[in-house]
Amino acid sequence: MIDGTIEWEEKTLDVLKGADFKKMFFAAAQIIDREKEQVNALNVFPVPDGDTGTNMALTLAAALRELDKVDSVSVSKVCAAVARGSLMGARGNSGVILSQYFRGFSEGLSNVTEATGEDLARALTMASETTYRAVLKPVEGTMLTVGKAAAKAANDAAKHRKGAEIVLEAAIEGARIALDNTMNMLPVLKQAGVVDAGGKGLLLILESALAGLRNHDLVVSEETKTPVTDVIQPFEEGITLIDGVLVNKYCTEFIIQGKDLDVGYIRDHLEPHGESMLVVGDGDVVKVHIHTDHPGLVLEFCAEQGDLTEIKIDNMKLQNQQYTQNKSMEAEKESVRKPIGIVAVSPGKELSEIMMSLGVDEIVHGGQTMNPSTEELVKAVENVNADAVIILPNNKNIIFSAQQVREFVTKELGVLATRTVPQGIASLISFNPEASLEANLAEMEQAMRLVKTGEVTYAVRASKAGELNIEEQDIIGLVEGKISCVGQCIADVTIQLVEHMVSEDSSVISIYYGQDQDPEEAEALRDALEEKYPDCEVEVYKGGQPLYYYILSVE
């Protein structure tokens, strides 16, 4: 054993020469370029624009161009060239910081022809210090932290009189531990479930440098095992939990080995099964990472594609228990409780979807001739996890039932007397989840008054409305609930109706077509209206309501 250790120590280099540094920088530039997508994918801080790896790779490439011009074997000259080149070509935030890292590194090795372990430790220290000075407000949990940890570990090793190669090895180990910890230092990283991208890039550079020194390709580490050829935004959505309920609780990871594996096909197939998905690799080896509720389905499908190895399935719910234990059930419930929730009455499936997209929490189905009961509304209000609830009746016959709800619930209640669906939608657009109930009711009421509502339906019996004689089954157009035109053709009546609604100030005409209405007819109507009102935007949506061929709004 002792012999073995000594033999291994003898193999490592005590001092690094200029040529060694050249090898190290070349390897770093090459490997970071190859692995840049992996780093890009981690990028969530300071802005999640996914370019950290690219920027670092381009910065190193510029450094290399400068290095190419250097014939000297002096360590200080090699490093100075890298510092100069990276500064000239620094790209992006991470590139600028990296260039400062090399600048400090180079200053630490000025006048050095052969670098000892101590020299290297000093250079890594100065590199780290320079990055801290370069950034206006240093933030921990980033590349800065990783660089600092590398320097500290390098100094510890150098104090024990270790040679340069061992010092570099120690620096890498220190950087690796610090990188893993970045997730605990920056909330945005924790939320996204990733380590810092710049830190990862720096670690990659140090690792590649050592690999280059040993004339190896980069030593395979957990995430860098397969060449990354295709990355789908892996962790951007993160894990769906923290305070709420955990969905997709099984973190499932494995490797598929096979021939001509189709990464795109596998990814497309797996995508619906979960989130935080990462399917990377080439034709022979594909690594899969996914958070799913159905690891069996995922494995089954992938087993058909090739041989599975290194299967690892973790139950994140159990892993997360320590965290959730600290929170009482009450606190958990409170954490998703909103200050203001919204209940809306909707006559059609697609209208319900539109309302939900605008922030409605609970839909009560109903409308003309199918008024929901007060009891249904009470139930919906109780279902909303909020301190206060706004009800949008969206029909004049439901306003009264909505007001009755007050008698049965303890929650603070606001009933906005929306008489039509377009009024409800207009009021929802001006809803602001951060404002108070009173402020919202006032804003929403104002918004609802700025929209005109039209409806196209048929007469259930003969009648007279002002000057208009209406036969049973006639098509009628109503403005704000009052009959304003009559005819036999739906399209003609609708166009007439819009004439009654549009004014000089109008800018948007919206058409919500009913459940039995032909979408093509609705589109034809759009064309006709666009031609007639060139100053207005005409929008057509399926509303899915019964009885009314069209519900229209003009605003």
Next chain:
Amino acid sequence: MGRIHVVSDSGSDLPKEIREKYNISIVPLSIQFGDDVYVDGVDMPTERFYSELKNGDRLPSTCQPSPADFVKLYEEIAEPGDEIISVHLSSKLSGTYQSAVLASTMVSDISVTVVDSKLASIGIGFVALAAAEAVQNGASKEEALAQAQKVIDNLGVYFVVDTLDFLRRNGRIGKAQAVVGTLLNIKPILTLDDGVVAPVEKVRGKAKALKKIRESIRQYQEDHGGKKLRIGLTHADCLEEAQRFAELLKQDIDIHDLYIDYIGPTIGVHVGPGTIALLFHPIE
């Protein structure tokens, strides 16, 4: 006594004639389409940028200038003993400011003051312009900086984007993250709040958004004692729409000067085609 130079970046969308008249130098950001890198205003003309953005399937990103780019320009325009006022993109939206600050420590014999405009587009341009105007009127660097600061403090910003996708994808969406309503054609009116994108109001359709902005500018003028406004109207490849809107503005607003120009690639990457931005401040 040396001269005072004013520098800005390609995010400032300053019309060429203004840059030339007041001798404002521009440090360009670069635009990346995949692995291809272009320099804003150098080898990537605005018209070509928008046609690539609309037709191409490669989504671009921007990249701040390096400190060396700044050092190079500073040393090119200034002699030892000169002073420089360098006005840049909101530090919360871009690292350009940081690069300039770093560069300012690397030049000797030239005193560089870097200003975080907390703005974008011609808002930055107006800050630089105020400084340059003051310099041309014989102001000291401190006086010119005070004029610049006054513009920063007063500048009103509204912009409306066709889609929030560009802001979201490039990580610049800021406080507008919570804007909902993807099923309907909802246009959020946005502003910059302490250098970060923030929502003002949601409305249906761009026409309505522009109408609201008009009303808000009228109110702003009233709140500023009816003083004439300097207005910048920048657009992401929708000149006709911008010109029509300018005509409407002229009816309501007492205007000191009005500049209509493109939103250049630097900002265009992040807001996407169809964006219209209004930036304005009162002139004493």
